[in-house]
Amino acid sequence: MTTADSVSLASLEVFQPGPKGWTLEEAAHLLRRAGFAARWQEITAAHRAGAAATIERLLAPEEPPAEFQETDELLHRVAIGTGEIQDLKAWWLHRMRYSNAALTEKMTLLWHNHFATSHAKVNSVRLMADQNALLRRHCLGDFRTLVHEISRDVAMLVWLDGNANKKRHPNENYARELMELFSLGEGNYSERDIQEAARAFSGWHVRENEFWFDRGHHDFGTKSVFGKRGNLDGDDIVDLCLEQEACPRFLATKLLDAFIGPHVGDVEVNLLAGRIRHHDFAMDKVVGELLRSELFFSPASRGAIIKSPVDFVIGTYRTLDVRPNLQKTSQLLAELGQDVFEPPTVKGWEGGRHWINTATILLRANFVADLLGGQRYGEVPAVVESVPTARRTSPKELIEHFASLLASRSLGEDSLERLNDYLVGAGAVDEQRSRKLLHLLMTSPEYQFG
Amino acid sequence: MPTRRTFLKRLGATGLVSLSGLPPALLARASLAAERHQRQGSGRSLVVIQLAGGNDGLNTVIPYGNDLYEKNRPGVRIGKDAVLKLNDELGLHPAMGAMKGLYDDGALAIVQGVGYPNPNRSHFRSTDIWQTASLDEERPDVGWLGRAMDEDDSEREGTLRAISLGFDRLPLTLVAHTANAPNVRDVDRYRLDLGGRDDADRTKRRRLMTELARPGSDSASDLDFVRRTSISAYDSADRLQSLVASYKPAADYPRNGLGQKLQLIAQIVAAEVGTEIFFVSLGGFDTHSQQAGAHTALLGELSSALGAFWSDLKGHDLEDRVVAMTFSEFGRRVKENGSLGTDHGAASQMFVLSAQPPAGIIGDHPSLSDLDDGDLKHHTDFRSVYQAMLDDWLGYPSQAILGGNYPRLALFS
Numbered sequence: 010m011t012t013a014d015s016v017s018l019a020s021l022e023v024f025q026p027g028p029k030g031w032t033l034e035e036a037a038h039l040l041r042r043a044g045f046a047a048r049w050q051e052i053t054a055a056h057r058a059g060a061a062a063t064i065e066r067l068l069a070p071e072e073p074p075a076e077f078q079e080t081d082e083l084l085h086r087v088a089i090g091t092g093e094i095q096d097l098k099a100w101w102l103h104r105m106r107y108s109n110a111a112l113t114e115k116m117t118l119l120w121h122n123h124f125a126t127s128h129a130k131v132n133s134v135r136l137m138a139d140q141n142a143l144l145r146r147h148c149l150g151d152f153r154t155l156v157h158e159i160s161r162d163v164a165m166l167v168w169l170d171g172n173a174n175k176k177r178h179p180n181e182n183y184a185r186e187l188m189e190l191f192s193l194g195e196g197n198y199s200e201r202d203i204q205e206a207a208r209a210f211s212g213w214h215v216r217e218n219e220f221w222f223d224r225g226h227h228d229f230g231t232k233s234v235f236g237k238r239g240n241l242d243g244d245d246i247v248d249l250c251l252e253q254e255a256c257p258r259f260l261a262t263k264l265l266d267a268f269i270g271p272h273v274g275d276v277e278v279n280l281l282a283g284r285i286r287h288h289d290f291a292m293d294k295v296v297g298e299l300l301r302s303e304l305f306f307s308p309a310s311r312g313a314i315i316k317s318p319v320d321f322v323i324g325t326y327r328t329l330d331v332r333p334n335l336q337k338t339s340q341l342l343a344e345l346g347q348d349v350f351e352p353p354t355v356k357g358w359e360g361g362r363h364w365i366n367t368a369t370i371l372l373r374a375n376f377v378a379d380l381l382g383g384q385r386y387g388e389v390p391a392v393v394e395s396v397p398t399a400r401r402t403s404p405k406e407l408i409e410h411f412a413s414l415l416a417s418r419s420l421g422e423d424s425l426e427r428l429n430d431y432l433v434g435a436g437a438v439d440e441q442r443s444r445k446l447l448h449l450l451m452t453s454p455e456y457q458f459g
Numbered sequence: 460m461p462t463r464r465t466f467l468k469r470l471g472a473t474g475l476v477s478l479s480g481l482p483p484a485l486l487a488r489a490s491l492a493a494e495r496h497q498r499q500g501s502g503r504s505l506v507v508i509q510l511a512g513g514n515d516g517l518n519t520v521i522p523y524g525n526d527l528y529e530k531n532r533p534g535v536r537i538g539k540d541a542v543l544k545l546n547d548e549l550g551l552h553p554a555m556g557a558m559k560g561l562y563d564d565g566a567l568a569i570v571q572g573v574g575y576p577n578p579n580r581s582h583f584r585s586t587d588i589w590q591t592a593s594l595d596e597e598r599p600d601v602g603w604l605g606r607a608m609d610e611d612d613s614e615r616e617g618t619l620r621a622i623s624l625g626f627d628r629l630p631l632t633l634v635a636h637t638a639n640a641p642n643v644r645d646v647d648r649y650r651l652d653l654g655g656r657d658d659a660d661r662t663k664r665r666r667l668m669t670e671l672a673r674p675g676s677d678s679a680s681d682l683d684f685v686r687r688t689s690i691s692a693y694d695s696a697d698r699l700q701s702l703v704a705s706y707k708p709a710a711d712y713p714r715n716g717l718g719q720k721l722q723l724i725a726q727i728v729a730a731e732v733g734t735e736i737f738f739v740s741l742g743g744f745d746t747h748s749q750q751a752g753a754h755t756a757l758l759g760e761l762s763s764a765l766g767a768f769w770s771d772l773k774g775h776d777l778e779d780r781v782v783a784m785t786f787s788e789f790g791r792r793v794k795e796n797g798s799l800g801t802d803h804g805a806a807s808q809m810f811v812l813s814a815q816p817p818a819g820i821i822g823d824h825p826s827l828s829d830l831d832d833g834d835l836k837h838h839t840d841f842r843s844v845y846q847a848m849l850d851d852w853l854g855y856p857s858q859a860i861l862g863g864n865y866p867r868l869a870l871f872s
Contacts, residue, residue, distance in 0.1 A: 315685065366641065372648070374651060378653055448653075453672070455682070
């Protein structure tokens, strides 16, 4: 595939802007990928601040405003109080929509997909909220610590049958997913490794919603995993997994999928795996390096990822500065195939083309139509007023403005001309026209990419 | 044999498709596809009904005369007098009156003892196996009917070839590499809203949306995939909405979920738009405890919905065009458990509803004494049924799709 070749040319060297300097489009790309897109004012502010400073702020955001914190805490209390998972979903969506720490939320979602745990089985809002807090606490921290802690996370233990894992009847569920999905990937362990590792995790139980080391059910015998023998326990297994050659590569694949796109090759995986080892699994350093890289800003990476429902919906809210109805939003996300806190299986969401079928295309299009003309999901503040005066004197300028605000991939000349014809025929560039133009741009295939 | 022109005329005349609302290229493609069907004498549809959760086959087609049945199931057995007798050994669950009627009319076939080697008792894994028709540990990412559509995709782009009804996401059975099957959660939501009140402007934007989605030159790219899907979505939504508005059912459908879905399927079949594959699911068969009530309700829903569906099709002279089949990821253990329920098992039966089946019961009921770790043994691989559907009904090359040949099963006369 041609795109794959062009990615290989880029590297993890620090990105050097072209002759025109860092562009608005590059700033918009950064805010989309490392967050959930942004308003025009935020894009221009980032553009003025420069790439280095913007990335620094994403990695180490300022304290959130008091108003955000109050609403955040209130929504959290409501969710814990009602015990309704819908309320916890609303709480998280509020964070994704409003938090100034957008990368933190993006990384938390990435780990939620990686350590995919569903309320459908855990059946406790408190435990799902605790796990979410754990993921957020370490989302840009030490991946080793994250794996150690997730291994004794109560929601995870319920999800993968911790209590069923006993010395007499080892249950392999957690040991298998730890290797297959959390740290190594298929083909990098043997069935024997899993059986032995399961014994090491035996007795890692839950009692009264707390982690509990159940000595009576733990197997203290000698186990042998990846060629290492001894009275290994669960923490030893986690360490052994993280020491495997395959682990940084597996993690690199995940990060490249999320931040660069589907067309990367072995070269990039190996490069990034090397950096993960170099930084000893410190995710802030690894992700920071990735965001600053030539690879991140390379043309082949730009607009290469099919937007997940969260990226599509929350990104649209942020771009248009919508105050959303959070409950309706969470229902929509479920219909679009990304029901947060309820991933379909422990494998998480497949992503990519799996997000797109005719039904989800219609739902995405209808969401846009409703947002720009209806009330269901929230109100869009005056669109035309958000456009700098200089950019609304002609249809052509307006189209260019919205294109640079929205598009991760540019529409073809042909399409731009058609849009221009449509607007020219309609008279003045007013609010109504602007909304119809947005409707067409946001239902375009190009807008499904981020 | 209708020509392209008469097809267009018919569509226009019946008001099924609003000619003005559709781009000419698509309409031409749709009519070509329909013409092709006509030419091949096809226009056939397969309705796949998933009984999700693992249907207790032993309490569905019941070996009422067998002592071992009574002995293994003191709590959940269906009494001899209650079963709807098919012959001296077998009877249907008492909730299946309508299906008994279909059986008596010669429309219902029962394929017994269906399964696969080394049965897996995990819902997820076994459902994947049935949906992909593959036993490989490495799960293929496409389904068996998705592969069928991939086999012959280019000429039918733009037609509403396959539809799944009522799912949050496209079921694996229909997932394909290139073909796009719409996933219709419910008909009301499967439409394209444009917003605004100015009809002329809406028509303009509707046309622009199709133009902006026109595929480019790189058909393997993600962008062209999204473009194709978008056009297919807009087009199929337009058609579906107009179909639903103009159809009059010839039967009283039960007001249950499956009945409503099958009614919609009958409407789409009647519209003759070339849809070949339908996929629906009835869930809740995972009856680990207090099985009787739930199982009765589920089989009642299946039976009444199928009964109405068949009457409706007959009322429209469409029964020759449709075959329906059921599947479930596994049957249940022969011996009941301690909570008046049954646990995950293995082999079970499949139902096939069609206007030309061979007589009634196909294959022996699996032995109740010669068991595999407490489960019924299969004698018919489920892929033999798929093979018959592909080769003898839909007309697709089964070997390429199923990756091999299976013993031939004479499902169609």
